[in-house]
Amino acid sequence: MFAAAWAPLRSRWPCAIGLLALLSLASSGRTGGLTTPALPSDFFTTACTSANHSIPLRMSALVPLSASFSGPSAGKWNLALRRLPIPCPTPFTALIRVAGSSVNPSDWKRARFARNFDGSSQAGKPIGTDVSGTIVALGSICGSLAVGNEVWGMALGGAYAEYALIPCHLAARIPASSPMSLVDYGTLAVGALTSLDALLRAGAPWTAEQNITVAVTSGAGGTGVFAIQEAIALGAARVVTQASPSHAAALRELGASLVVDYHTSSLWDELPPDSIDVVYDTYGGKGTAARAAACMRSGSVYSFVLGGEMYGVFSPTSAERKLLAQAGARYMDYGLLNASPQMMKTLEQMIAAGQVKAVTSKVYPMAEMGQAFSENAAGHVLGKLGIVPS
Numbered sequence: 406m407f408a409a410a411w412a413p414l415r416s417r418w419p420c421a422i423g424l425l426a427l428l429s430l431a432s433s434g435r436t437g438g439l440t441t442p443a444l445p446s447d448f449f450t451t452a453c454t455s456a457n458h459s460i461p462l463r464m465s466a467l468v469p470l471s472a473s474f475s476g477p478s479a480g481k482w483n484l485a486l487r488r489l490p491i492p493c494p495t496p497f498t499a500l501i502r503v504a505g506s507s508v509n510p511s512d513w514k515r516a517r518f519a520r521n522f523d524g525s526s527q528a529g530k531p532i533g534t535d536v537s538g539t540i541v542a543l544g545s546i547c548g549s550l551a552v553g554n555e556v557w558g559m560a561l562g563g564a565y566a567e568y569a570l571i572p573c574h575l576a577a578r579i580p581a582s583s584p585m586s587l588v589d590y591g592t593l594a595v596g597a598l599t600s601l602d603a604l605l606r607a608g609a610p611w612t613a614e615q616n617i618t619v620a621v622t623s624g625a626g627g628t629g630v631f632a633i634q635e636a637i638a639l640g641a642a643r644v645v646t647q648a649s650p651s652h653a654a655a656l657r658e659l660g661a662s663l664v665v666d667y668h669t670s671s672l673w674d675e676l677p678p679d680s681i682d683v684v685y686d687t688y689g690g691k692g693t694a695a696r697a698a699a700c701m702r703s704g705s706v707y708s709f710v711l712g713g714e715m716y717g718v719f720s721p722t723s724a725e726r727k728l729l730a731q732a733g734a735r736y737m738d739y740g741l742l743n744a745s746p747q748m749m750k751t752l753e754q755m756i757a758a759g760q761v762k763a764v765t766s767k768v769y770p771m772a773e774m775g776q777a778f779s780e781n782a783a784g785h786v787l788g789k790l791g792i793v794p795s
Contacts (some may be wrong), residue, residue, distance in 0.1 A: 463467060466488075467486055467614065492546040499543035499570055505792065506565055506591045507535040512532055514657075515532050532562060533792070538556065540552050559595065564591075568610065569608055574746045589791070592765050595742065598748055600631040609641075609685070646664055646665070680698060686710065694709075695728050705733070709738055772795070
C-alpha cells in the first residue's frame, strides 16, 4: 500500500488486518473454502491512486502477444502497446514514472518466446527490467526513499511502460549533480550488476601486487562495456578484449589496454601463454574456452555468463572444461543475476567516483521496440540501447 493510503488504517488495526486478509484471499478467488467474485483488475490501482490524483488509472505498456517463431533475425515480433492498470506498490516497492529503460538479451528472449525462464507465460504481460524514473508513490517500508526522488535500478518486470514497480532495496537515488541523463541511468542495472557480480565471484577486488589481467570476450556488448570499467575499478592491472575496429577507441577510453579486431585475428592468438587471470565470457563462441585455456594461469577463473551477448551461445563442453582444469583454471557457470543491496551500493560508489558510466549508443521510443530488439539480437551494438516510453 502507499504510505498515504495506509495511514488512515493505523487507528483501526483489527479492521485493517481483517481487510488485508480478505483482500489476500479474494484476490485468489476463495475465502474459507467458498468461491468469491474476483476483484476488479484496477481495484488496487483505484484504492492506491485515490490519494494522489496526478497518477492516472491506466498506462501504456508493451507486451508480447505470442511467440515469434520467425526468429529475431527476421525482425518480426508479436508485440503490442496496451492500456493496462497501473500497478500499486506493496510495502517494499515503489511506483515510478518511467524515464528510461534498455534492451537486454533476456528481454528480447522473453518477447520472442512469450515465456519467462521458469516456463510461465509472458503473453499479454509487460516486460523489461532496467529502469529509471521518478518515484510517484511508495510502500511503507522503503527506508529513506521519498516521493519525488529520481532513481534507477531493476523493475519487477514491466519496465517497458509509462509506470513500473521497483523493489526499494534495488533502487538507487540519482545525484542531482550527475553528468549522466535519466535515460542513461535506465541502461545500467542488469549489465553493470551482472558484470560486477561475476567479477566479485571471480575473486575481486584485487591488489596491485596481484597484477591481475582480465580478458573480456565481448568488450563492446551490454555487459562487456561495464566489465571493462569495473575490472579496473576493482584493481585489475590490465583488461584485454576483442571488438570491431569501429568500437576499439571507445573501449580503450573505458580502460581496455588491448582491443583485438576479431575480424582479422583472435584475442587468444594475441596473448602469450600463462598471461590471463580471469576470463569473463559473455559471448559464448564455439571453442572459446579451449583457446582461452592455453593463455590462462594456474589459479585463474573462467566465468561463463549464461545467455551471452548473442542468440546462439555455446557453453564450454566437457572436453573444454578438462582443458581449463589442466591449465589450473577454475570454471564458473555464472547462471542468473541475484542482485543485492550491497552490490547496488558498490556500483553507486563506482559511478559517484567516475569509475563507471553508461554507454548508450542509441535511444528508441517504446513504439519501435521491435526494431530495438532486432538490433540488439544482431549483436553489433556498442553498449546499450536506451528505451523511452514515448
